[in-house]
Amino acid sequence: MESKNTVDEEIGREQFFRHYPKSKLPIRDVRFKTEPHIEIGAENYLRSCLQRNIKGLANNNERYLFLCTTCNNRKLEDYFGKRFIVGYIKRNRVENLHGRTVVFGETYMVPFCTRLEYGDLKIKRSRGMQKFNRDDTNRILQKILLHGNIRDEYLKEMIFMEERERDEGKVVPDIFKECLYLKGCEYSQDCLRRNIK
Numbered sequence: 001m002e003s004k005n006t007v008d009e010e011i012g013r014e015q016f017f018r019h020y021p022k023s024k025l026p027i028r029d030v031r032f033k034t035e036p037h038i039e040i041g042a043e044n045y046l047r048s049c050l051q052r053n054i055k056g057l058a059n060n061n062e063r064y065l066f067l068c069t070t071c072n073n074r075k076l077e078d079y080f081g082k083r084f085i086v087g088y089i090k091r092n093r094v095e096n097l098h099g100r101t102v103v104f105g106e107t108y109m110v111p112f113c114t115r116l117e118y119g120d121l122k123i124k125r126s127r128g129m130q131k132f133n134r135d136d137t138n139r140i141l142q143k144i145l146l147h148g149n150i151r152d153e154y155l156k157e158m159i160f161m162e163e164r165e166r167d168e169g170k171v172v173p174d175i176f177k178e179c180l181y182l183k184g185c186e187y188s189q190d191c192l193r194r195n196i197k
Contacts (some may be wrong), residue, residue, distance in 0.1 A: 012064025012140070012171040013057055013089065013131040015043055016051060020161055021072035025150070026086035026112055027158045029072075031165060034088065036067055038155060041107040043089055044100045053129040054101045056092040064137060065089040065103055071112055083118045083125050085140055086110055087151075109154045110147040116140075155192055 017036055018029040028036060029174065037045035043065055044054050057156060067087045071079040087109035105118055117123050119125050123132075132140065 005194055011132060011134050012062055012066050012137045013053065014066045014068045014085070014126070014129065016068050016129070017049070019069040019072045020158075021074070023157055023161055024073060024076060024112075025154055025157045026069050026071070026109070027154055027161065030162045031170060036107075038109065038151060038158075039191050040104070041089060042102055042104045044102045045097070050129060051101060053066065054094075054165055055148060056129070056131070057091065057103060058101055060063050060131075062131070063091055064132075064141070065091060066132070066140060067109070074112050076112065078114070079112045079117075082114055085116045085118075085121065085123075085144065086112065088141075088144065107151055108144065108145075108149045109151045110144055111150060113147065115143050115146070141143065152192070159193065165171075 003080060015036070018033055020027050020031070024061045028034075028038075033049075034046040035049040036043045043049070044051065054065075056062075065088060066085050067089065068085050070081065074080050087107065089103060090106040091103050091109070092105045094101060096102070102169045114120055121143070123136070124130075124134075
């Protein structure tokens with residue numbers, strides 16, 4: 001597949017990921033998942049996840065990949081079990097890497113928030129791949145942008161939780177072993193993981 005770097009539509013679609021249940025932030029489940037790969041602003045970078053959905057975004061020249069998850073932290077009583085939009089990747093290019101369609105772009109992450117819960121957004125819960133029309137996309141964006149971008153806080157929390165799981169003897173994906181940086185990754189200078197202390 002050729003790189004599709006033009007975007008005709010200011011619309012978006014959702015991309016579901018599994019939430020790590022020990023975090024109050026909507027980070028990916030570090031015990032099993034490498035996507036969304038917020039470190040470089042990408043989806044499907046190290047592993048394929050809902051590949052058909054990413055191809056749909058690429059083929060339809062859509063702009064926004066809205067990241068959604070169901071809160072799995074039982075301590076967050078107001079949020080537990082509910083589905084939320086927790087950010088987006090604003091596509092600037094799509095590439096074919098190692099047989100996977102990968103979307104890259106500006107990443108904006110927000111905490112769990114009642115205003116971004118599916119019921120409040122009047123979005124039907126789906127299998128995590130629904131496409132949004134222009135009005136829905138604008139409404140979602142307006143609500144996301146009411147919050148500051150917590151991307152760096154998100155990354156610090158994710159790295160802390162990965163280390164905690166390893167300290168407890170759990171096996172989690174070793175991003176540095178799996179990371180394409182060690183294989184000459186062209187995105188290594190953009191990788192935010194290496195700058196997080």
